[in-house]
Amino acid sequence: MNAPEPFLGVTEHTPVRHHILSVLVENKAGVLSRVAGLFARRGFNIYSLAVAPAESSAKFSRITMVVDAETTPLEQIVEQLDKLVNVVAITDIAPKDAVERELLLATIRTEVNSRTPLSDVVANSGAAIVDVDAHSITVMLAGTPKACDLLEAQLEEFDTIELHRTGRVAVPRLGTSASA
């Protein structure tokens, strides 16, 4: 690996040569399995994956996946994906051309009288407290993967019970998308 190319949204678990593929698929049973199976049998790596109904029609879903373009040429990943009959369109978004967001939810054990440090972290990171009880607080951040990384790092000082991230979704910045 040579000099890493700088871009927004580096996460700890993501090496520098990742790419975001926004994949429009038919909303049919087993389609996610076909996509995941293709990656498994061809030895392609997926870092994160998010699926939801697509904007245009109930017939389609959108899979946003972060793939490793270091171990396999991106061209091979895109072309093999494109051969799946249920895959309708693939948009390859270079990280620098992407607007990316991710959701983080974390539940932290904390007693009522000692919540100030956590409240500060939450306030400074732009997160929100979404659930509270006597012994814990649940915080949420919807932000860039980098902001989620930062918050995750800061929460290490606390007694975190659970922390989940959704994996990112992304749209191309206007005028920068390339379709396959």
Next chain:
Amino acid sequence: MQLTGAQALIKSLETEGVEVVFGLPGGAILPVYDPIIDSSIRHILVRHEQGAGHMAEGYALATGKPGVAIVTSGPGATNIVTPIANAYMDSTPLVVITGQVASGSIGTDAFQECDITGITQGITKHNFLIRSAHDIPRAVAAAFYIATTGRPGPVLVDLPKDIAQSTMEWWYPSSVEELDLPGYRPLVDLDLERIAEAAELIAASERPVLYVGGGTLKSRASAQLLAFAERTGIPVVTTLMARGAFPDSHRQHLGMPGMHGMYAAVTAMQKADLLISLGARFDDRVTGKIPAFAPLAKIIHVDIDKAEFNKVRRVDVAVRSSIDRALEALDATGVVAQDLEVWWKEIDTWRETYPLVYDESDDEKLLRPQLVVESIYKASAPGTIVSSGVGQHQMWASQFWGFEEPGTWINSGGAGTMGFGVPAAIGAKVGRPDRTVWCIDGDGCFQMTAQELVTARSEGIPVKIAILNNAYLGMVRQWQEMFYEERYSEVYLDADLPDYVKWAESMGCVGLRARTVAEMHEAIRIANDINDVPVVIDFRTDSSEKVFPMVAAGASNDDIMVHPSQREK
């Protein structure tokens, strides 16, 4: 018109022009077998579902039409997984119908249930699990459309029993739009700019080679290939999957490249300054060690499947197109290469120095397998179709048979499926009853699928099987001899067990045995004279014979090993 799902399935197959299906009934597919009685479609009852799949492949390879197989759920479906994988590797158009347990039982581990769409996801071009009887025509039409367009391949349709039994109002899709395949776009416009770039590379080349792969046969481009090759004078090699795409007797044909390819074909590719790849995929059996493959060559890669570009080898010009259209467009440019006289002189020297050879037969010893293949070839009518299993006999068949036209070589290339030969020969004979069909088989392969000769006899399909019986799993033995210090591990089979003649006779075939050259010629003559029942000949061949030339696995094609008698040159 109200039909049951089962009737709709059969009517859909009829609508697609299916003339013959290969299959074996069972519980979940039972409803489908009832309307078969009343159908115009010929059903061939196999003895094992793997046989149905390979027969459908043999039929497809011999006719160019899609092969169709029908099997039941569970073990019926898993038994046809090998042919599906084989067809996927060799891009053979296949439609496989599997029965499935009733919709309500799916996911409950019901009797003879298995997730066949899940199992075959990675080895089909696409598959369908039908959810309602109304969808049957669309699924069948889509299956044929997908199997036969673009890069062909196998498509599986899984039909739950309750859906086969339910009723629907008959309809059939009348256009591609009605197939509802928004993600499948096999047809592309030929990019003439790419053709112009390819023509520029050809015009500049001094040592070009036409590297012809199976895609040339799939797109029926033999006539265009012949025209282009003859007009430009460029040398031609045909891969194992492309044998018959260009006449072996043609002066410009250097033969098969690759691991057991002709010396001149392998070496011409190594020394070429331009490879024009036509529906080939730079398979490891052709390239040898990839970094050392054709190091001086620029690459023009013509393929209908754009995922093949840059997969193994960086290409200089990628032309996404069927081979026939690309060749027509290239020919229309009128392009010619540089003067090829020097190139041809070099090539002719390789051809003269290292032709295919084998030691002469000697009646004190067992038969030379190469002589058996050559003798059958010489004794058989032009246009005879040959199938093979996988191993030494397959390589000798490819080397010593002369292929002159498409559809005459039926073999398992990418998957290397032992046992392919007998059922594939039967399927080919069903598709081309006018042709003589020989199967060059090995004793190991024969034992895997020989039961289908019962099918052949009972259905009146007179194929001819030549077993090159060397009592070994020969190709493995060859590798153990050459690379494992002659430590033979689990490769001995015994020439007399089973008794192949008795076995053939018990299956209603004529069984013959040949140990000497005279017996060999006589057996071949008898076999060629029999046209009503299958014939099996047990040729006793020399197990010490090895396939040459050979490039060891992982070695550079520069390190090709020729026949021992040629090594001092």
